[in-house]
Amino acid sequence: MDIRLKQAILHVVDRELGDPVVSQVGLDLTSVFVRDYLTKKIEKLSSEKAKTGTLVPTSTMATLVKTSEDNFTTMSQEMVAKWYEVYQTSEDAPSADVIVALFEQDEQLNVAFLKLNYHQAYTHLVNTDGQGQLANELIVHKSILAGKTQKADEGFRINVTDLSFELDEKKYTFSGDRAFYLSTKVIESEPLPSLEENVKLVTKTAKKIGKNFDVPDREIVANVKEAIQENIEEHSSLDTQQIAQKVFKDNPTAQTDFKETVVEKGYIDQGPMSNEIKEIATKKYGKQKLKLSNGIELIVPLDVYQDSNLIEFINNPDGTISVTIKNVEDVISKL
Structure with a gap:
């Protein structure tokens, strides 16, 4: 799979903070580890679990995707806003970071939406005590992202030209019932079975x-x-x-x-x-x-x-x- 990243941006969706913290500046794609991380995540959207289909041309998501090349940052912010409008109504959907990426594959322009849930992990904190002595502490970090070898928790990729998509979604609880929401309420296009x-x-x-x-x-x-x-x-x-x-x-x-x-x-x-x-x-x-x-x-x-x-x-x-x-x-x- 030959993926050429053009633009990418990360938005923070910590539900304890309220509304998403949207970035106004894209990720640094000259960084090798950033490119490697994003490429691996995009590659893993293609799997036997991926649902496929084509966006309804008049849908909000289709309209947004068509503006991705000329107005990427604003498009990504509006995409996350549309997604979060639904996501925030879930009783159990976790906090996460969302990465939106624009890339070329096989000479076709695509948009990827990657949701990366937070995980807890232990790390150290270098601090000082009341006497000014160094005190190395063990703390729990609650906003760790999964490694590059792991697939995104949810996501989709959309071909900008023909609006075909691959989608990997999870069920969360909405008004007491567990249900898929990405396909039905976010991209608003019913996918075929995986x-x-x-x-x-x-x-x-x-x-x-x-x-x-x-x-x-x-x-x-x-x-x-x-x-x-x-x-x-x-x-x-x-x-x-x-x-x-x-x-x-x-x-x-x-x-x-x-x-x-x-x-x-x-x-x-x-x-x-x-x-x-x-x-x-x-x-x-x-x-x-x-x-x-x-x-x-x-x-x-x-x-x-x-x-x-x-x-x-x-x-x-x-x-x-x-x-x-x-x-x-x-x-x-x-x-």
Whole structure:
């Protein structure tokens, strides 16, 4: 992912202080650690949990984003004000810093909104006592931000040209009810389900249908993962027709039941995914994780799992299952 930062600004949202403390000056992008921190946070907005969609062209957020290049600082302040108008009504939403960034990726201009919740951490304070002696104290700092390797607690990125977005949001309590708010009340554009949500729905439905036809869960999950991986590599999206054919092979009745059930459960195709999400998904769903009843755990690449010359599951007469790993040239023990 090649990200070129153009501008960025940080606004303080300490709920104990009241309204946000908005900055009038951008962050110093000549600083290596600032660029590195922001780049890592923006990269992590792309994940299998990211919801996608397109802003309503007439929405307030779309209007703001279109002014980002010419009037970045004011745009960022108005964006935070719109967000905080909703956020402050939550009973449990925590204090945070908000970073708004303007950047280019693949020659496309984007705006990122990153919310970084505060964390408590211990640090030292150099002080003096009543006699003027140095006194090093241990104190709790309540406004620590997460490190660069951790994703933002919430955020979104919007393509300035076509208004497409990726969104990662959390539920907070509003008037006693926990609910998402970024999509419904801030960007005002209903997103499509994330890849993770669709995969969970597909897998749960496949297991349910599989039980009706006496297909073991481990076979269902392995076939679902393989179908998902093939879908992503070939089409950059999920196709329930192809998943049904892959999972239930020569059983047209099970295929039909599966396709009807996922629709009943509310499955919505998320559409083509970005290259970043494709790469993440290929790694995640390219392995089969097995936990045996005797405590043994295995992580097996799908191509190995499907090859009976390398791994075999044998149903024993007493109802137990034997797992045989074959043709291993070496075993490496790791701590």
